[in-house]
Amino acid sequence: MAERILIVDDDPVSRRLIEAMVGRFGYEAVTADGGAAGIAALTDDGARFDAVVLDLMMPGVDGLGVLSRMREGGISLPVIVQTAHGGIDNVVAAMRAGASDFVVKPVGAERLQVSLRNALATGALESELKLIKRSRAGVLTFKDIVTRSTNMLGVLRMAEKAASSTIPVLIEGESGVGKELIARAIHGTSDRKAKPFVAVNCGAIPDNLVESILFGHEKGAFTGATERHTGKFVEASGGTLFLDEVGELPLSAQVKLLRAIQEGEVEPVGARKPVKVDVRIVSATNRDLTKDAKSGRFREDLFYRLHVYPLTVPPLRERREDVAGLVRHFLARFGAEEGRRIRAISGDALAMLRNYPWPGNVRQLENSVFRAVVLAETDEIGVAEFPQILAQQHERAAEPMSLGESASAPLAPVASDEATPMMFDPMIGVAIPPRPRQVDNGPSVQLLDPTGEARPLEAIEADAIRFALTHYRGQMSEVARRLQIGRSTLYRKLESLGLAEDAPAKPEVVATR
Template identity: 45%
Template sequence: MEHRHSILVVDDDESLCRKYQMILTEFGHAVDTAPDAERALQQAIASLPDLIIMDLDLPGRSGLELVGDLQESGVEATMVVLTGTGSIPSAVEAMRHGVFHYLEKPVETSLLRVVVEKGLERTALRREVLELRREAMKTGRLQELVGRSPCMLELYRLIDQVAPSSAAVLITGESGTGKDLVARTLHRLSPRTARPFVAINCAAIPTTLLESEILGHERGAFTGATLARAGCFEQANGGTLFLDEIGEMPADLQSKLHRVLEDGKVRRVGGNREVTVDVRVVAATNADIGQMLEQGKLRPDLYYRLNVFPLHVPPLRERVEDIPTLAEHFLERFRGESRAPIAGFSEAALDVLRGQTWPGNVRELRNAIHRAVILCSGGEIQPENLPFGLRQRIAVAPAGDGQMVIIPVGASAEEGERALILATLRACDGDKPAAARILDLSLSTLYARLRGYEQEETGRLGYVGPVGSSGVLGSAQERFG
């Protein structure tokens, strides 16, 4: 049997109430009526209707006040207001306060039917989202996002809040904190979920190609453009476009992007036809926004356009309480790759995990668990299955005492090489030619390795020592820089 929706009609005109009751009952709904705002509020709180249709012009408290009261008391019903021709401005005002629709009296039955059906659909959608939010608060996860620290719960709340709209979102956060996952979750929780999610990393594409990648190009627009091609905007039409590492986009393209966001129209490179697109843009960066603006890497107009709704993903070290939950989550994910059944983590292992500074954030934690799962011979994961012995040992080895470097099983060949090179360099007091001789490397190879470590250290991927410690690389840079 079809579910009967409940509707509350609020009007001081009793005969009109009865008329609505009759029509809406005929549509198959259960209908209650109330003559004024006070009683409407009481009834709505008691019976939680799916839809409320109310006259704006009520005796005592006005319809507009009733709208506010209903919202404050947590009534989730969609609201529709009835208005006389003279009071359209207040109906518009009501819509600004979250009312779904207004209907001018006298109301046509066919129009009433459409608005009621749409309104009921909206209630269902809204309840689903609210349910999801309650679920997220209870279980401490939102879709694929795991963690129930206060800052993550706040992030879930903001994601829920902004997902249904088409507002541009700017996600900030250090590398590996989960910006990508947040962008996908936003899309999944939005009404655009069945439409494409297109992601483009502005840092990964040569600047010369970026423009045609994003805007598309017409045939013959440049050498090699033998075919016309739709850009990301057109591909994402109706859906979401995720612009990752937005600060890497050249300034002139930023200004073109700004124009697309303003007008909702794109013009392909080499073309003069404008295509209207309906795209929700989500941008992300792991750089410091203030600094990017200062250095002119991000145009202010684009920044203001993107920053309609900012979301910050906190670094893992600010949500230590999420570490065991995340570790468990990744253990589940990688369990299939283990040699023997793994029961979980030993307390000691969890302590080690909690004690890290996690410069690579959740990604680094994920990799650490992946490796531990492979190394663990069964039972509980122990501290020695975790790759931090390496980091701690080279980080605390005092200079001049670098006769031995301990590379635990579990380190990759690359990490082993790095540890050896840095320890040797330290033992040689920073004398690169001497270190190169001992290592049996050419001087240029040594330089190349060090440059690589330096880039990693200052860049996005690497870890050598905990941030803020006097890691080997830190002192090596001071000496050789």
Template identity: 45%
Template sequence: MRKPAILLVEDDISLNTLTTLELRNRGYEVETAKSGQEGCEKISQNPDIVITDLKLGDMDGMDVLSRVKKYDPRIEVIVVTGHGSIDSAVKAIKAGAFDYLTKPVDSEELELTIKKTLEHQKLIAEVENLRSEIRDKYSFSGIVYSSPKIKNILEMVNKVAKTEATVLILGESGTGKELIAHAIHEQSPRRHGSFVAINCGALPEGLLESELFGHVKGSFTGADRNKRGLFEEACEGTLFLDEISETTPALQVKLLRALQEGEIRRVGDNHPIKVSGRLIAASNKDLEQLVESGKFRDDLYYRLKVFPIEIPPLRERPEDILPLAEHFLRKAQKKISGSAKRFSPEAAAALKAYSWPGNVRELEHTVERILILASQAEIKLEDVPPEIRALRKKASLKQKN
């Protein structure tokens, strides 16, 4: 566990030294500031708590308080007032201080107040975590967006999920095709069945065929028992065929038959088996063009295309970039310890201006990388990988011309 960090702003040098020693003895990480100015500069070190005298030589403690709250409202402030100045303490509480102490500060009381403050912060953080978990859970299957384009897609998802129609999802790599396929399954009456996904580009033809349709014992070397295929596995649920463009013409014929007749044959068997799974296919290639050049069967294409959904690349919906980046930052943050980080306006602008050829997947990996490399709470432009920054420059030059 990390020690709680306290920033002590006190211009009385001997009092400052004394309190610092005491807090360190009690196991706190203490940073001290001997003036209001120094205190304000050190807020960027992200303490958990700021303890400030209200009467500082160079500035009013109230200003320190408002600077802290402006910087990060999660940092709690305890103000220290002179004896008998309850009025100013009340004012400070109204302005957002968590609590106050009166001089001379009793060390037991100081410890108690700090503990109470930390406890309060812990509760707030827990509530925030729970809230964000609930948000992720009940938001549309974890799909983050703010663009009208994705909103429209989700409306379509909602409608098509209630039907048994075959869906064809098109979009560049990393745009979220599998996520949408999953959302359709989750919104459908089949959600209690399984969602079975297979990447048609990842297996050689023979293996893919036996994966999809199953095989009977002895049908090829190594087939030492009967095996059910994914079409059968997905009977109650949804079968997701990713990279459908990578299937061979021979397999395309078999897929078409499965779709049209609702039955399949296991490899090495002539006996038809009824299948009733819902099919969703996806491709990052232009299927229509493949059909025109004779590389994809047109009858299968028309059969799959009953309900097409095209996910636009991220660069065509820049409004989604920052909500997604924030989402991935929160997600990555949960995996690693350390204090919470956030994007500076410059870093955010660079992310937004980049073209994201690898789409959402590239953004996710970039945010993870940034989080690991950034050393301060605020993610600076320098923390953004150079290739992304470079593109931003080009983009802004273009805008000027």
């Protein structure tokens, strides 16, 4: 999915010119015909933008007014201010109000492209630094979670509702999908955010030490207990206790955990009386606890205590639109940590990452980007920096591929056209080489079904559109042009054929006067 740029300008001619340039750069352009419309777009809960191109001189709410409202609302986006009046006073006022750059009308395409690239790169790094600070302070929120997936956004909306109460939450999902991040966001959005967030990996605790670590022990309670230990429940009192991989707890510890949740008190090993605790329980598991409860592996009464508000986090392969944003996020972070200036990621590398199935989910993607940053010999990340994924891609590319599989299968080997000018990657806001040309002729259309009968025209059309989305990397304007249909017609066909999830979200256009 391309990054979204909000263009706020009361001049319709200037607005259309900027919109056309932003579209040529590969971004999704959203327009607003004035300051009030721009503020409405920025404060819309369902709208997410990566940068703003803002006209300074507008009737009603001017550019400085928009910047002021953004600052008051805590909206931290890179803003490029443009105006026909390029006086030094205007520059100083705009920069003091929070603008990241300043251009004079009429701005050239090259100047705007460089300004957007720098603003997005700086914004990504600033966002990462703020995220690190909030993470260390234990005040992460749902806005800190990088996602544009409809499925994931639905999970976050449910989690946000749970955050305002003390209801026990059970987060289910495969390893590496980000269950702890959601738990931290629940804590950081709740009334307990000023209190401790204590995370415990239940699967990493030896069976004979589970009770001691969770509930504490007195000095001399057992061999090796040379001093008193309060335990994780007491440590998290007043805040949130996150029980990761709770399904790995032994049955003996499950009994005491159930009592601690029911009674609001724990009994340390060797203690004479129980200790009152006030904790909010958030647990997580990659197991099917329903089956474990029925088989007797997990206590059924404890299961119903924990399974009050379940959240299921989708794996990364079911939200491929998040890959580009996560790559940008990890590149900014690891580039800063390793002292490496990574300027770009090649188009074929990004396409390869988006089409990889990611069995290890977000954790595997994070580690792959980390390794790529370390391996990189230049300031551009290419496919060579992902040797393991590249090897698997070649193995899968050698297998027969039907058109219906093209949306999720990796790309075939490609060859670059060095004579073509550099393009701009909308996913990460950096310059990249042009999209390489396919070496082979691509998959053929399947006209017959497995029974030998002709396939319905609607199914053939769906396969053709799905292939075009993959072939042109989700660039909707290019897909519509190559299929010789209008963009609005393309979006209608995606909706009617059930392919809306395979394509980038349609840009929201703010109504003009």
